[in-house]
Amino acid sequence: MRLRNIPCADEAIRNSAFCIGEPQEHQGHWQDLFPASQPLHIEIGMGKGRFLMDSAVLNPGISYIGIERYSSVLYRAIQKMEQLSVPNLRFLCMDASDIDSVFATGEVERIYLNFSDPWPKDRHAGRRLTSRQFLARYDRILAGNGCIEFKTDNQNLFMFSMEELNECGWKIRAFTRDLHHDPAMNEGNIMTEYEEKFSSMGNPICKLIAER
Ligand code: SAM
Numbered sequence: 001m002r003l004r005n006i007p008c009a010d011e012a013i014r015n016s017a018f019c020i021g022e023p024q025e026h027q028g029h030w031q032d033l034f035p036a037s038q039p040l041h042i043e044i045g046m047g048k049g050r051f052l053m054d055s056a057v058l059n060p061g062i063s064y065i066g067i068e069r070y071s072s073v074l075y076r077a078i079q080k081m082e083q084l085s086v087p088n089l090r091f092l093c094m095d096a097s098d099i100d101s102v103f104a105t106g107e108v109e110r111i112y113l114n115f116s117d118p119w120p121k122d123r124h125a126g127r128r129l130t131s132r133q134f135l136a137r138y139d140r141i142l143a144g145n146g147c148i149e150f151k152t153d154n155q156n157l158f159m160f161s162m163e164e165l166n167e168c169g170w171k172i173r174a175f176t177r178d179l180h181h182d183p184a185m186n187e188g189n190i191m192t193e194y195e196e197k198f199s200s201m202g203n204p205i206c207k208l209i210a211e212r
Helices: 009-015 050-058 071-081 096-101 122-127 132-141 155-167 193-200
Strands: 040-044 063-068 089-093 108-114 142-152 171-176 206-211
Touching: 009 071, 040 050, 050 063, 050 071, 050 089, 063 071, 071 089, 096 132, 108 132, 132 142, 132 155, 142 155, 155 171, 155 206
Parallel strands: 040 063, 040 108, 063 089, 108 142
Antiparallel strands: 142 206, 171 206
């Protein structure tokens, strides 16, 4: 997702109470930023943040951090947050390739990857958020019982992700190629912006849950 450049976005992010600047300084201490010490879930590539805002309101016993690299996209999430009171959600404006300098070993209990950019060219495979390069980073920051939840409507990216997870020794705990018609996996599903858009076009939604 890329929005046209919004000139005030960088400044709004710097001044927002919901966005954490200098995230490396919080490595190993993310709990201190939240009202309670509780499990930490992150979404990488959160876009405008609908999934996280709905999740945080529904689950006050979980702390959430959303990561988005484009300030013009994150700016939209900040604007929405100003109308909500969600103490258990914060944002980081950064590229997730640095994620293991931001979270300590085992600090994160769950990673959500929702409708990640597909990067269809082979030479860009390492940029996919389910590539082995990213899986190695997730392996470092996830707790022992932690997991990845990945949703996409892109069949090629889903296949690639299953293969990468298998190659890297992860276990696929559950998967479906049609989430919205799979009652067990769809139970409690929280829709993302892209999920709504693609499912309304008739695209089946794939989901997997992976652990080590
Ligand atoms: N998760 C949202 C949803 O499902 O509606 C947004 C999906 S959008 C297709 C993917 C988002 O991931 C974009 O906003 C993009 O900027 C962000 N993104 C992609 N690669 C990223 C990276 N390496 N680090 C941080 N954000 C990234």
